Structure formats: C-alpha cells, structure tokens
Amino acid sequence: MSINYRLAPETRLPCAYEDGISILIRRSASGNVAYNVTTRLVGSNCKPLCVKGTILIQPFFGGEARTGSEKQYGTQQQLPNSALTLSASDTYWRLSLPLGANREHPWCNPLAGNELRVDQRVMVCISEMDILKDRNLEFCNALATAGKRVEKVVYKGVGHAFQVLHTSHFFQMKTQEMMSHLNAFSNQ
DSSP, X not given: OOOOOOOTTTSOTTHHHHHTTTOOEEETHHHHHHHHHHHHHTTOOOTTOOOOEEEEESOOOXXXXXXXXXXXXXXXSXXXXXXXXXHHHHHHHHXXXXXXXXXXXXXXXXXXXXXXXXXXXXXXXXXXXXXXXXXXXXXXXXXXXXXXXXXXXXXXXXXXXXXXXXXXXXXXHHHHHHHHHHHHHHTO
C-alpha cells in the first residue's frame, strides 16, 4: 500500500510521517517516510495493523559528514543513470527539516538517534552508482550490528531511481531483478 503525503517546503517534517501511517513499501524520500513511520509504530497498539516487514528502496537518508559515495558521485553535475545529485539532496533536506535543524537530525540520519527502533525485518535496495549508497550500507550494517533482521541488495551499474526513470533493456532487466527480490522478501 502507499498513500500521498504532504511535501516540503509547504509542510515540513513530521507531517509526512503522520500522513504515512499506511506506507509499507516505498522508495527514495518515501523510503525515509516508510522508515520513520515504521519506527513510530514500534511499541504502539495499532491493531488490527501488523507490520511484518519494511522494504526501503534507495532510502533517502543524509548526514552532515560526506560519505565516500557522496564524494565520489557528488562532484558531478548529474550522474549518468542516476536521478539524484548531491546539491539536490542538500536542498531537499534544507527545505524539509524543521527550521534550525541540520542533516544530523534523526529524521534525516537514522544513525544519529539513540537507537534503531525496528522490530520487524527490513529489506534495503541499494543502487551501486547512487550518492546514497554508503548511507544505505551504513544503515544496513547498523541494523545488523544491533541484531535486527536486515536484508540488503545492491544493484550493480545503476543509479538512484533507475527502476522508474530508465527504459533500456539493461534497466528493465535490473528492475525485473528488483521485483523478484521484492516478491521473495514479501513472501517469506
């Protein structure tokens, strides 16, 4: 399931998290919303809703310190095969976070908080040529270190949002590969 949610800059966070209570599988910025909505559900009594797992497709996380993938891919105006630039990422966070907050805010950087509040299994889909790659890998490693059930899949040779922006045979095959992984995870 997915729903529309209010967007920045007209409406700042946490409004998207409040709107997103029924999001289960989302990508990019919506992946961030799905994660933060899921953390709000931990320990709450939402019956009959029972979240069995969360799928995050290239979740849009950030932070103040630059990662290797941000340094590697962020110097280019527009990465081939990728829909996200570092300057666009910085702008999105500046427009979305509460006034006065920086990219170390837990809504931007889930590793900046005290704990990773995830009880169900998580699948994270990561693009090899994405400025978000290292943040997504760090997130997966932190989940695993905390004893959480995490499955990460890295898609080689593709950038951010490849599954919705490109129609060549190569990207179609990568999208089918992703769909196969999503289906397998959903049916576990």
